[in-house]
Amino acid sequence: MNKIKHHFQFDIRLLKGIYMLPFIGYLIALLLMVLSYPEGSYLPYIFLQGIAIPAAGLHLVFLYTPIYEEGATDTLLHYYRRNLVNDLLRYSLLHGVFILFLTGLLVLVKGVEFLDLIKVMHLFLLFLFYQVIGISILTIVKSLEITIAIYAIYTVTEVVTLGNFLPWPHLFLFEEPFYDIWLFLTFFFLVVGIILSIVQLIRALK
Amino acid sequence: MDMGRCGSTYGSEENPVNIYVEGLCKAFKKKSVLSDVHLSFSGVYGLLGPNGAGKTTLMKILAGLESFQSGIVYMDEQVISTKSYVKKIDAIGYLSQDFMVYPELTVYQVLEHIAVLQGKKVTETAEKIHDVLKKVNLQHQEKKKMKELSGGMRRRVGIAQLLLREPSVLLFDEPTAGLDIEERVRFRNLLKKLGKHHLVIISSHLVEDIEFLCNRIGIIKDGNVLFEGKPQELKEKANEQVYQLEIRPEELDDVIGKQEVIQMEDNGSRILVRFLSDEPIGEVVSPRLIDGYLTILKASYIHE
Numbered sequence: 001m002n003k004i005k006h007h008f009q010f011d012i013r014l015l016k017g018i019y020m021l022p023f024i025g026y027l028i029a030l031l032l033m034v035l036s037y038p039e040g041s042y043l044p045y046i047f048l049q050g051i052a053i054p055a056a057g058l059h060l061v062f063l064y065t066p067i068y069e070e071g072a073t074d075t076l077l078h079y080y081r082r083n084l085v086n087d088l089l090r091y092s093l094l095h096g097v098f099i100l101f102l103t104g105l106l107v108l109v110k111g112v113e114f115l116d117l118i119k120v121m122h123l124f125l126l127f128l129f130y131q132v133i134g135i136s137i138l139t140i141v142k143s144l145e146i147t148i149a150i151y152a153i154y155t156v157t158e159v160v161t162l163g164n165f166l167p168w169p170h171l172f173l174f175e176e177p178f179y180d181i182w183l184f185l186t187f188f189f190l191v192v193g194i195i196l197s198i199v200q201l202i203r204a205l206k
Numbered sequence: 207m208d209m210g211r212c213g214s215t216y217g218s219e220e221n222p223v224n225i226y227v228e229g230l231c232k233a234f235k236k237k238s239v240l241s242d243v244h245l246s247f248s249g250v251y252g253l254l255g256p257n258g259a260g261k262t263t264l265m266k267i268l269a270g271l272e273s274f275q276s277g278i279v280y281m282d283e284q285v286i287s288t289k290s291y292v293k294k295i296d297a298i299g300y301l302s303q304d305f306m307v308y309p310e311l312t313v314y315q316v317l318e319h320i321a322v323l324q325g326k327k328v329t330e331t332a333e334k335i336h337d338v339l340k341k342v343n344l345q346h347q348e349k350k351k352m353k354e355l356s357g358g359m360r361r362r363v364g365i366a367q368l369l370l371r372e373p374s375v376l377l378f379d380e381p382t383a384g385l386d387i388e389e390r391v392r393f394r395n396l397l398k399k400l401g402k403h404h405l406v407i408i409s410s411h412l413v414e415d416i417e418f419l420c421n422r423i424g425i426i427k428d429g430n431v432l433f434e435g436k437p438q439e440l441k442e443k444a445n446e447q448v449y450q451l452e453i454r455p456e457e458l459d460d461v462i463g464k465q466e467v468i469q470m471e472d473n474g475s476r477i478l479v480r481f482l483s484d485e486p487i488g489e490v491v492s493p494r495l496i497d498g499y500l501t502i503l504k505a506s507y508i509h510e
Contacts, residue, residue: 002328010319014308071306074271075367078294079323 007090015062025055026098033105042175044109045119049126049172050159052102054151056095057130060087061147064135068142081205092131099127118177125190126171129197136197139204169193222405223282223297223374224248225268230277232263232429239263240274240429247375250401252420253409254499260429261409265379268292268407269300281375296324299368303380305361309353313344313363316352320367338366342396358389362396375405382415394418413496423495425502432502437495444482444493444501451479451488466504468496 012019029052036043064087067076080087103123107115138147157165162174169189170182177183230243240260255261266272268279270292279287286293308316314335321331339345342362352360361381368376381397382390397419400406410416416423423440425433433440448468453461458477461467465481480491482500493501 003322006319006322006328010315010322013311013315016310066308069306069309071302071304072308074266074269074300074302075305075307075320075364077271079320081294082325083323 004090007087011059011063014066018062019059021062022055022058022095023098025058026052026102029055029102030105033102033109044106045114046159046162046172046174048099048102048106049123050155052099053123053126053130054155056091056099056127057132057134057151059091059095060131061134061138061144061151063087064138065144068138068144077205084201084205088131092127095131096127099123118183119173122173122177122186122190125187125194129171129190129193132197132201133193136200136204139200222249222403224405225375225407226280227264227268228278228280230264230267230274230279232260232267232272232274238429240267240426243277243426243429243431245424245431245434247405247407247422247424249421250398250406250419251408252416252423253407253426254411254413254416254423255409255426256411256503258428259426261411261426262379263429264426265300265377265407265409268375269298269377270294271300296371297373298375298377299371299373300377301361301364301368301379301381303383305364306352307367310351312349312351313339313355313366314348316363317348317367317370321370324371326370334370335366338369341369342366343392356389358385358393361385361393365396365400373404375407376400378406378408380410381408382410382412390415413499417495425499427503427506430506432506440498440502441493441495442498444497446490447482447484447501448491448493448497449481449483449486449488450491451481452476453479466500468500 029047032047032051033044036047064080066072067080103115134147134151137150138144141147141150154168158170158172163170163172170186171190171193173183173186225247227243227245227247230240231238232240240263243260243264253261253264263272267274273290275290277287278285279292281297286295292298308319311319317335317338318328318331321334322328326334335348336345339348342365344359344362344366347355347359352363355363365376378397382393385393394415397406397408401419406419408416408419417437420437423433423435423437424431425440433443451461453476455472455475455477458470458479461479461481465479465483465487467479467481469480471478480497481487482497482504
């Protein structure tokens, strides 16, 4: 317990104000979900997918950036490698609680029948995907700025254009899903993305 | 045996371990970086060589940070390498020349976190940190931010974080590079002290550091081992090849043009010049370490 407390205290001390960014993301998602309530549209689910879940993956990106700062790699890589699983678990649990809360709100707004098995599985896979993809990109490009740029460009472009703009893998659901090839491809790309990210993490931090 | 957790599995305070490297080869993009390297590291070991000789690569391989194509690495009698990597074990600590972590945090906060990352209990860290800070003579700097420390102090924090995990082997890559003279002297003395209880391997191109610190020396150039032995044996390589002349200041340019001058001592009206020569010119003098090193490098250029 002392160790978990230490890790969170250290993370806050290290990141200072930046530590609050994911929580600000949650707040924005929460406000938008509540404000989009009267329309009875798909928007609350889009805000949960497109703002809250991507925000949930940011902490680990920020926290693993010091590895790639000048003069730190040879020292920190050795230690971070050992703690990667713990860190993934810590932040998955922390953000899992917030996402569960927002999902609860979604159920409140849209009714319990809205959240069918497909959406539950989709949310779960999307959450896992965003927990590992950012840190995985970081281990490739070794730069916080480039990682955030890739992360943000993909997410913002997808959400703003509702997945209609660029011919790249689409990971979000912007309308009620049907059992068609597009739904299959969304799940396929999510699973492939998660697997490739984990492989990259193992490769980079071995 | 969980080697990753047991820093003290190898050697002891009184009997530091030895490391043996056999037939180590590494190539990068078809260019050979290390070629059939055989070395026996013991005591305080100095790895000398010109820039680009492969010293840093060898150090990083020993620290488990870089791969190799073939070869075996032993710690005493135990193989500590796989087919392509030296296993990352706590018994080996590596300090790079540009060590810097968490610039915005204090020395204590950094060490506390690293101790926890190493697997130590939070409640046990304080005593350990004070102990290692005392060893590296930074006990009064624990509240300073990392970015406020001088280069030498930063490197001492680097040593402190290594000592937290009680390694048997300490690898230092160009430990005094970029330090001012005062820091350099302090740092060298610290390394000397550490050498009493650890196997210390220092890579450097500064013969002066190696001469001060090491009881065994290896010279590599272009990935090949040119020499391994005691400092005295290295000096003997330049026997009958080091000469000294006492000249007038106006003769200096002429001598520098003709001879490989190693050292000069200005006595006002006369200058004492030491140089390497195959021909007997002036008075033959007993060689120093740098003479032996230069003789070996010179011979390697001739063979090329």
